[in-house]
Amino acid sequence: MHIGVTIFNEHVARQDIKAGRVVEVPLPRKQFAEYYAVTPKGPKHPLTEAFVMWITGLL
Structure with missing residues (x-):
């Protein structure tokens, strides 16, 4: 059994929520959040920026 917690946009997890694989935890909607894209050091894959x-457009 695997247990974990993550925060992501509902749009990203919509299918998993509908299938019951992810449970939405009701939180107050007035929250401040910052998002960061973390990539390895060195040359970036050509599609990284795209x-x-x-993903920024989804948020």
């Missing part, structure tokens, strides 16, 4: 821009 992915970061896409």
Whole structure:
């Protein structure tokens, strides 16, 4: 059995929530959050920037 906690946008987890694999914890909606894209040191994969821009658009 695996147990963990993560925070992510509902849009990203919609299918897992519907399937019951992820349980949404009700929290107050007036929260401040900061998001960071963490990548390894060294050369970036050519699609890294495109992915970061896409995920930023979801948030």
